[in-house]
Amino acid sequence: MTTVGVGMVGHAFMGRAHSQAWRSVGPFFGPPLTPVMTALAGRSAERAGAAAATLGWASVETDWKELLRRDDVQLIDICTPGDGHAEIAVAALDAGKHVLCEKPLANTVAEAEAMVAAAGRARERGVRSMVGFNYRRVPAVTLARRLVADGRIGTVRHIRAQYLQDWLADPEAPFSWRMDRDRAGSGALGDIASHIVDTAQFITGHTLTGVSATLETFVPERPVPGGGTAPVTVDDAALFIGRTDRGALASFEATRVATGRKNALRIEVSGSSGALSFDLESLNELWFYDGDEDGATAGFRRIVVTEPDHPYTGRWWPPGHVLGYEHTFTHQMADLLTAIADGTDPSPSFADGLQIQRVLAAVADSAASRRWVDIEGND
Numbered sequence: 001m002t003t004v005g006v007g008m009v010g011h012a013f014m015g016r017a018h019s020q021a022w023r024s025v026g027p028f029f030g031p032p033l034t035p036v037m038t039a040l041a042g043r044s045a046e047r048a049g050a051a052a053a054t055l056g057w058a059s060v061e062t063d064w065k066e067l068l069r070r071d072d073v074q075l076i077d078i079c080t081p082g083d084g085h086a087e088i089a090v091a092a093l094d095a096g097k098h099v100l101c102e103k104p105l106a107n108t109v110a111e112a113e114a115m116v117a118a119a120g121r122a123r124e125r126g127v128r129s130m131v132g133f134n135y136r137r138v139p140a141v142t143l144a145r146r147l148v149a150d151g152r153i154g155t156v157r158h159i160r161a162q163y164l165q166d167w168l169a170d171p172e173a174p175f176s177w178r179m180d181r182d183r184a185g186s187g188a189l190g191d192i193a194s195h196i197v198d199t200a201q202f203i204t205g206h207t208l209t210g211v212s213a214t215l216e217t218f219v220p221e222r223p224v225p226g227g228g229t230a231p232v233t234v235d236d237a238a239l240f241i242g243r244t245d246r247g248a249l250a251s252f253e254a255t256r257v258a259t260g261r262k263n264a265l266r267i268e269v270s271g272s273s274g275a276l277s278f279d280l281e282s283l284n285e286l287w288f289y290d291g292d293e294d295g296a297t298a299g300f301r302r303i304v305v306t307e308p309d310h311p312y313t314g315r316w317w318p319p320g321h322v323l324g325y326e327h328t329f330t331h332q333m334a335d336l337l338t339a340i341a342d343g344t345d346p347s348p349s350f351a352d353g354l355q356i357q358r359v360l361a362a363v364a365d366s367a368a369s370r371r372w373v374d375i376e377g378n379d
């Protein structure tokens with residue numbers, strides 16, 4: 001089989017981002033399996049039909065379970081709010097479909113554990129699963145990991161990570177599922193702190209072992225489109241420090257109310273002989289400090305990560321012809337399709353997603369109890 005039929009569930013922001021990636025991965029990466037955008041599932045036939053036509057899907061289902069019954073669908077792409085992830089992923093894996101699931105993996109540790117169990121059962125049948133932490137696939141982030149692994153900054157001592165957005169700074173910004181604990185699990189914590197935890201662990205190869213945290217909801221009620229207000233049941237901001245299994249100290253700040261910051265995922269890693277710094281708002285750049293250079297001229301220098309031997313970039317444009325947010329999803333699909341074709345486990349796995357879920361739970365626990373919380377269950 002050289003094609004894989006994809007059935008995508010959900011068609012909002014993430015559905016649009018994934019559709020773009022499914023369309024572009026074949027032409028640019030020529031993966032060993034060619035994706036076929038077979039069906040899109042959405043509850044409203046009218047809205048799903050319009051989305052399918054715009055985004056390039058061949059057919060529509062109004063019940064995601066129908067996707068699992070179709071022989072022309074071999075991979076389920078879950079782009080729903082968090083409260084749908086576990087049910088859809090477990091059913092899809094048990095039905096023998098490969099699964100790509102948006103982050104965070106689930107709304108609770110228990111859900112994530114059930115998903116890992118289903119992934120284990122499926123793996124025995126050659127069925128693969130992956131969680132969509134797309135920022136691992138920013139070329140500069142992948143390059144940062146490579147430099148750390150090659151020892152270019154020495155022993156990692158500090159990880160400084162921020163994810164700053166401001167779309168909820170305005171108290172009149174409307175209520176949505178992202179502000180509802182039942183649907184989203186948590187607020188800035190699950191939505192964007194999950195990204196910086198994954199990115200930090202990915203770059204350094206370290207695993208968080210414990211955290212001390214505080215959470216805040218600055219705007220407790222928001223207007224509902226159509227009238228009235230609704231209580232905000234999640235955090236607007238999450239702030240925490242942590243320690244890693246290999247002796248580093250880490251700090252994390254994730255907020256949706258950082259006025260003026262739009263999508264600033266920033267990571268700085270200080271090692272014993274060098275440092276790296278990255279900001280998603282300038283995602284083609286990686287800043288590198290080489291402590292072994294002559295002191296008179298040493299300093300952070302800017303690497304424009306668009307050379308053919310940089311990760312992923314050779315598949316796109318000549319050097320200096322910069323990439324963007326959407327390319328990270330294309331890279332994700334390329335890696336997933338290659339893993340499925342090779343019969344290997346794609347990364348990040350559901351187990352990786354569960355580990356991050358445990359970090360999120362420890363953060364929530366620490367904020368509630370005002371104590372340091374160790375992260376249980378690290379392998």
Ligand code: SOE
Pocket residue numbers: 013165191192263
């Ligand atoms: C909203 O905060 C959001 O779209 C997240 O859900 C995404 O994961 C992140 O990439 C951008 O911001």
